[in-house]
Amino acid sequence: MGLGLLASRVLRFHTNRRNLLRTIVTKPELQSPEASAAAAAPDPTPDLPPRTPVAGARVHFPNPDDAIEVFVDGYPVKIPKGMTVLQACEIAGVDIPRFCYHSRLSIAGNCRMCLVEVEKSPKPVASCAMPALPGMKIKTDTPVAKKAREGVMEFLLMNHPLDCPICDQGGECDLQDQSMAFGSDRGRFTEMKRSVVDKNLGPLVKTVMTRCIQCTRCVRFATEIAGVQDLGMLGRGSGEEIGTYVEKLMTSELSGNVIDICPVGALTSKPFAFKARNWELKGTESIDVTDAVGSNIRIDSRGPEVMRILPRLNEDINEEWISDKTRFFYDGLKRQRLNDPMIRGADGRFKAVSWRDALAVAAEVLHQVKPEEIVGVVGKLCDAESMMVLKDFLNRMGSNNVWCEGNGPSPNADLRSGYIMNTSISGLEKVDVFLLVGTQPRIEAAMVNARIRKTVRATNAKVGYIGPPTDFNYDCEHIGTGPQALVEIAEGRHPFFSTILNAKNPAIIVGAGIFERMDKDAIFSTVETIAKKGNVVRPDWNGLNVLLLNAAQAAALDLGLVPESSNSIESAKFVYLMGADDVNLDKLPKDAFMVYQGHHGDRGVYHANVILPAAAFTEKEGTYVNTEGCAQQTLPAVPTVGDARDDWKIIRALSEVAGVRLPYDTIGAVQSRIRNVAPNLLSVDEREPATFGASLKPECTQSISSTPFKAAIENFYMTDCITRASKIMAQCSAVLLKK
Amino acid sequence: MARSLQRVWSYGRSLGTLSRPFSATTDALVEAQVKPGEIGMVSGIPEEHLRRRVVIYSPARTATQQGSGKVGRWKINFMSTQKWENPLMGWTSTGDPYANVGDAGLSFDSEEAAKAFAERHGWEYVVRKRHTPLLKVKSYADNFKFKGFPKMRTIDCISRLLCFVVLQDKCKIVCNFFHCTFSACGNSILSVKTFVPIELFS
Ligand code: SF4
Ligand code: FES
Numbered sequence: 010m011g012l013g014l015l016a017s018r019v020l021r022f023h024t025n026r027r028n029l030l031r032t033i034v035t036k037p038e039l040q041s042p043e044a045s046a047a048a049a050a051p052d053p054t055p056d057l058p059p060r061t062p063v064a065g066a067r068v069h070f071p072n073p074d075d076a077i078e079v080f081v082d083g084y085p086v087k088i089p090k091g092m093t094v095l096q097a098c099e100i101a102g103v104d105i106p107r108f109c110y111h112s113r114l115s116i117a118g119n120c121r122m123c124l125v126e127v128e129k130s131p132k133p134v135a136s137c138a139m140p141a142l143p144g145m146k147i148k149t150d151t152p153v154a155k156k157a158r159e160g161v162m163e164f165l166l167m168n169h170p171l172d173c174p175i176c177d178q179g180g181e182c183d184l185q186d187q188s189m190a191f192g193s194d195r196g197r198f199t200e201m202k203r204s205v206v207d208k209n210l211g212p213l214v215k216t217v218m219t220r221c222i223q224c225t226r227c228v229r230f231a232t233e234i235a236g237v238q239d240l241g242m243l244g245r246g247s248g249e250e251i252g253t254y255v256e257k258l259m260t261s262e263l264s265g266n267v268i269d270i271c272p273v274g275a276l277t278s279k280p281f282a283f284k285a286r287n288w289e290l291k292g293t294e295s296i297d298v299t300d301a302v303g304s305n306i307r308i309d310s311r312g313p314e315v316m317r318i319l320p321r322l323n324e325d326i327n328e329e330w331i332s333d334k335t336r337f338f339y340d341g342l343k344r345q346r347l348n349d350p351m352i353r354g355a356d357g358r359f360k361a362v363s364w365r366d367a368l369a370v371a372a373e374v375l376h377q378v379k380p381e382e383i384v385g386v387v388g389k390l391c392d393a394e395s396m397m398v399l400k401d402f403l404n405r406m407g408s409n410n411v412w413c414e415g416n417g418p419s420p421n422a423d424l425r426s427g428y429i430m431n432t433s434i435s436g437l438e439k440v441d442v443f444l445l446v447g448t449q450p451r452i453e454a455a456m457v458n459a460r461i462r463k464t465v466r467a468t469n470a471k472v473g474y475i476g477p478p479t480d481f482n483y484d485c486e487h488i489g490t491g492p493q494a495l496v497e498i499a500e501g502r503h504p505f506f507s508t509i510l511n512a513k514n515p516a517i518i519v520g521a522g523i524f525e526r527m528d529k530d531a532i533f534s535t536v537e538t539i540a541k542k543g544n545v546v547r548p549d550w551n552g553l554n555v556l557l558l559n560a561a562q563a564a565a566l567d568l569g570l571v572p573e574s575s576n577s578i579e580s581a582k583f584v585y586l587m588g589a590d591d592v593n594l595d596k597l598p599k600d601a602f603m604v605y606q607g608h609h610g611d612r613g614v615y616h617a618n619v620i621l622p623a624a625a626f627t628e629k630e631g632t633y634v635n636t637e638g639c640a641q642q643t644l645p646a647v648p649t650v651g652d653a654r655d656d657w658k659i660i661r662a663l664s665e666v667a668g669v670r671l672p673y674d675t676i677g678a679v680q681s682r683i684r685n686v687a688p689n690l691l692s693v694d695e696r697e698p699a700t701f702g703a704s705l706k707p708e709c710t711q712s713i714s715s716t717p718f719k720a721a722i723e724n725f726y727m728t729d730c731i732t733r734a735s736k737i738m739a740q741c742s743a744v745l746l747k748k
Numbered sequence: 749m750a751r752s753l754q755r756v757w758s759y760g761r762s763l764g765t766l767s768r769p770f771s772a773t774t775d776a777l778v779e780a781q782v783k784p785g786e787i788g789m790v791s792g793i794p795e796e797h798l799r800r801r802v803v804i805y806s807p808a809r810t811a812t813q814q815g816s817g818k819v820g821r822w823k824i825n826f827m828s829t830q831k832w833e834n835p836l837m838g839w840t841s842t843g844d845p846y847a848n849v850g851d852a853g854l855s856f857d858s859e860e861a862a863k864a865f866a867e868r869h870g871w872e873y874v875v876r877k878r879h880t881p882l883l884k885v886k887s888y889a890d891n892f893k894f895k896g897f898p899k900m901r902t903i904d905c906i907s908r909l910l911c912f913v914v915l916q917d918k919c920k921i922v923c924n925f926f927h928c929t930f931s932a933c934g935n936s937i938l939s940v941k942t943f944v945p946i947e948l949f950s
Contacts, residue, residue, distance in 0.1 A: 061820075062883070063816045063819075064809055064816040064820065064880060065819070065820055065878065065880040065881075066880055066881045066882070066883045067880055067881070067882050067883065068883045069882055069883060069884045069885070071885060090885075091887055092883075092885050092886070092887075093886060093887065093888070096885075096886065099883065104814075104815060104817070107814060111814075112881065112883070112886070115886075115890060115891055116886060116888045116890070116891065118888055138888040140887055140888070181810055181812045181813050182812075182813075183814050183815070186813065186815050269811040269812050272814065287812075291851055292807065292851075293825065294805055294808065294825075294876070305808075305879070307808065307810075307811075311840070312832075312833055312840030313831050313832060313833055313840065319810070319811045319812070320811050321808040321811070322808050322809065322811075322879050322881060323879045324879065324881065324882045329811060466895075469895070628829065630827065644803060644825060644827060645827050647829060647831070648829040648830065648831050648832065649829070677801075677872075693874075693876070694876065695877075
């Protein structure tokens, strides 16, 4: 039952009793719930329509025998033992009003908004904290429950400012919603409202602390999910304040989520402050490309502009959270954009030209070079469709040197289990021993790190880490900094090996930063030795994982974007950069011709001769595969900037100008081409596990070097061309990382 | 436009909950005769809009709100991005008649209804999977469960110093001064560790 329905019920309730006297004292029926219940429900089997759980929720039964039955408004529901009354109501399809309860945080039970009536209980009970007992008769819609909630609401509104018209939460505020159902039209409070000094939580979260209703959701989020002890509650009674104890910024990569969970407007988004009202925004359900996790997001746009980004529920990937980079990098989409095709003139300056001219120049040069001198590099943010088209195009030109940046000089694309997260992100919750090799998940994939932290918190799982010293927000044993430690474990000389051996579901997570190392094959074979000896890969469990860095990596490997020779860039005469900004071009001959196709004027355009403007991920439809091998699609939310076009269309047009017309005219046709190469990319929202294990790999002859592992990402807030163009991200890295 | 679409939709719909003056049988007859794309053609919609690609999806709950009244509906996204800012007033203009239809005008009870609607208009559609939450057992008592020893931290607050005594499989807070009396616990002491359990004070 939605709040709207609740409100209408309340209205109906009022009209029914319009002719009765309105008094403040309780009535006999309020005093004895049993009697009124007996009067209200004489029929033991009420004729109720079947109800579905709130928001279509699925129920996890840890043990099917432990189901109990309770009655919610007379409707019987089966629930697992130990669930709370509130959860039972949810399963029965009744949405209980709440402020402090959040399904992903611990239960605080301090707002009392969730009061319901339980038969034989003398007082209304706080449903979020009360365990449901077999045969309990819960009533959510009685005068007692309503009156109790009205009382709570009156107390909450006593100190809440009346600034909804200037509050960014207005229109999507739980307090606003619920006061429509339970608020009074007048107050009885004649004293002064309290006011609270605003706190400075950094460049992302704006605080208006007078609005806070002390639900402590933000405190619980910070301690439990983000793993930082930054927020807390100070004072008692009406002196209660949320704060950081001392003047301190909130230093977490997940801090933006407190904006969402705050039920009122006390914590709102600083970059979004006073920019738009939320009812003007159009939401487009899309996915995030700033890291390899592929968090599900909703892009809120107004007209041609992205106004904000919010998380979207996906239990398998990001639950309900997103990282700060995902949430706040959108302002980079408005800066440094390439909006016209450009050619570098003889004086070294770019001149805007028409598409026809730009493509003609590129095609002409393309025909003058030898096929093996053509090289294509795909950037971090590219979608599978454009990668497919680029590969097909360069293949038709006779070159097979296409790869994706970040995948290293000689990527292994043959065995899918060798580059995806085989355990799956949600599967990490079953792990009891983690071994992180050369990866810092907190920086590389904040949502994966949140999962690991969740597991560590819930089950006290052990974590071992090999790599440069770094910050963890859970207990972690630092085993060593280089491959030497790995060898020690593989040979069983390190005590952590016995920890792996004794674990039920051990997981090894290897960072994709290792792809760039020369001894990568040797490191992977050492990891596989550990996996074999430690029983990490079994028929029912695959604990051998690779944590990728970029959104494009997995799809590129699925499509087989592997360079023919690992040093093709040294002899290249024609380089096609499709959004590639971080590829190392030091060895490129000075006379090489470079085409840059992309949406931002970033590192890639410095040496480019021709610039072809393309669409960013918010402006196109594209398939991305995340680090666990789940294909997902972005949807266009806003129009492209200037004269930019979709990536695949540009290459399709170029192929025609170059005389090797590619046979696809629609994105559907490109997708059917992809179906031939990697059909898993088209099963959207489905995770396709790898079929073959690592045991099929040939023997490795490399030897391990002793160079310690490097951090794969220097600056969490600036990893690609959009985040580097973002002012908010620049502020974050200046203030929070002091870079 | 949106209203006419909705009208078309509700006429074409079989029995349903809407009680129409027609008898149920006539309605069903109409239903049987509609071929894919036909409704679109007879309602005078321009040719180019009869061959659109649309996405059928069920909007997720807004992350900032807990209420689920709007969750579970199905919507059609027309992937319309032909928008620009009007230079005179800065308002948004669009060249697509369907630009606001999907968001504001159309809403379906079920995936099937949305699919049927798209079929009748001859649109090429894809359906996005709906993500639903997973309810797991939670209890208030978890707050007081023993979750292992608090994280060891450097001692930064002497007066808050707690002393934990690790007994056989048990842990007890003995007292909150460093000079605690271990004799209070009868079991043999295996090891003594000092902690500042930050969690206990926040
Ligand atoms: S700031 Fe918001 S989330 Fe935090 S306690 Fe106050 S109302 Fe709750
Ligand atoms: S939701 Fe139950 S007390 Fe706050």
